[in-house]
Amino acid sequence: KKKIILDCDPGHDDAIAIMLAAKSKTIDLLGISIVAGNQTIDKTLKNALNVCQYLGLDVPVYPGCGQPMIRDKQVIAGDIHGESGLDGPVFEPLTKKAERKHGVDFLIETLLESDGDITVVTTGPMTNLGMAIRLCPDIVPKIKEIVLMGGCYQLGNVTPAAEFNIIADADAAHVAFTCGRKITMVGLDVTRKVLCYPEIMERMGKNENIASKLFIDLMTFFNKSQKEVYGWEGGPLHDPVTIAYLIDPTVLTVKEMFTQIDIRSEQSYGRTNCDFFHYTNNEPNSFVAIDIDTTKFWDIIEHGIREYN
Ligand code: BDR
Numbered sequence: 213k214k215k216i217i218l219d220c221d222p223g224h225d226d227a228i229a230i231m232l233a234a235k236s237k238t239i240d241l242l243g244i245s246i247v248a249g250n251q252t253i254d255k256t257l258k259n260a261l262n263v264c265q266y267l268g269l270d271v272p273v274y275p276g277c278g279q280p281m282i283r284d285k286q287v288i289a290g291d292i293h294g295e296s297g298l299d300g301p302v303f304e305p306l307t308k309k310a311e312r313k314h315g316v317d318f319l320i321e322t323l324l325e326s327d328g329d330i331t332v333v334t335t336g337p338m339t340n341l342g343m344a345i346r347l348c349p350d351i352v353p354k355i356k357e358i359v360l361m362g363g364c365y366q367l368g369n370v371t372p373a374a375e376f377n378i379i380a381d382a383d384a385a386h387v388a389f390t391c392g393r394k395i396t397m398v399g400l401d402v403t404r405k406v407l408c409y410p411e412i413m414e415r416m417g418k419n420e421n422i423a424s425k426l427f428i429d430l431m432t433f434f435n436k437s438q439k440e441v442y443g444w445e446g447g448p449l450h451d452p453v454t455i456a457y458l459i460d461p462t463v464l465t466v467k468e469m470f471t472q473i474d475i476r477s478e479q480s481y482g483r484t485n486c487d488f489f490h491y492t493n494n495e496p497n498s499f500v501a502i503d504i505d506t507t508k509f510w511d512i513i514e515h516g517i518r519e520y521n
């Protein structure tokens with residue numbers, strides 16, 4: 213099994229990433245660390261706990277950073293994920309408790325104690341990982357790989373240049389991309405190809421278990437808010453693509469290239485400048501997803517839902 217830590221900001225698509233990772237036969241989900249992003253940290257933490265409780269998952273959840281490393285303001289995405297950060301499903305009163313340990317300490321301690329076999333998956337702003345690397349650089353050689361949902365080499369979703377998870381804490385992303393470990397960027401270029409159209413909703417709904425119910429409740433709200441913003445009939449299922457890739461790497465086509473985070477300019481702040489055509493002579497420092505096998509992806513999602521039967 214592939215050991216992973218999932219660092220996330222639930223978030224509709226983060227919730228589905230948790231659902232997929234927790235029961236996968238190829239993944240060992242060691243813990244979930246939480247960051248502010250789609251909503252403030254109190255809300256993203258509560259959402260993660262609610263999702264775990266609802267799905268009956270015995271996975272530790274660690275509260276992490278509530279603010280970016282350097283920039284003053286936390287950017288949130290209330291227009292997409294609603295007031296709670298996870299609008300749509302209604303949960304029973306919460307009894308599952310968060311761990312007392314901070315998410316950054318969890319990352320540091322777990323990585324230090326490991327044999328270098330843990331993949332860090334981030335599906336929110338990369339604050340916790342960036343902080344962990346800066347606090348304890350000794351963890352860097354212990355990271356097997358970083359797989360992130362974030363960035364784009366084409367169009368952004370917050371500004372023309374930038375994607376949400378990166379713009380929300382570009383400095384943290386910069387730390388991750390320059391740390392020297394293998395990093396795989398799953399950006400909007402591929403996640404916008406897996407739109408949750410009505411026929412997908414119907415297909416997943418047919419499985420009739422707790423996971424399919426959560427999927428439908430989440431995506432019904434998410435699709436609606438995406439339609440209002442983009443006019444699409446289905447919302448992109450961004451975050452679970454990272455997990456699907458770890459379950460079956462052939463789901464993505466990745467290309468090695470040099471990527472630099474724009475942490476300086478005003479207009480393009482937070483852009484992942486990917487040197488797709490190798491214009492610069494910089495050595496590649498990242499693997500960037502450039503295509504996705506959508507049939508395989510939806511099969512993995514459906515298989516993930518069926519694990520809850
Ligand atoms: C990313 O931003 C968040 O709103 C989603 O959860 C996803 O991680 C997409 O840009």
Ligand code: CA
Nearest residue numbers: 223226335336
């Ligand atoms: Ca997310």
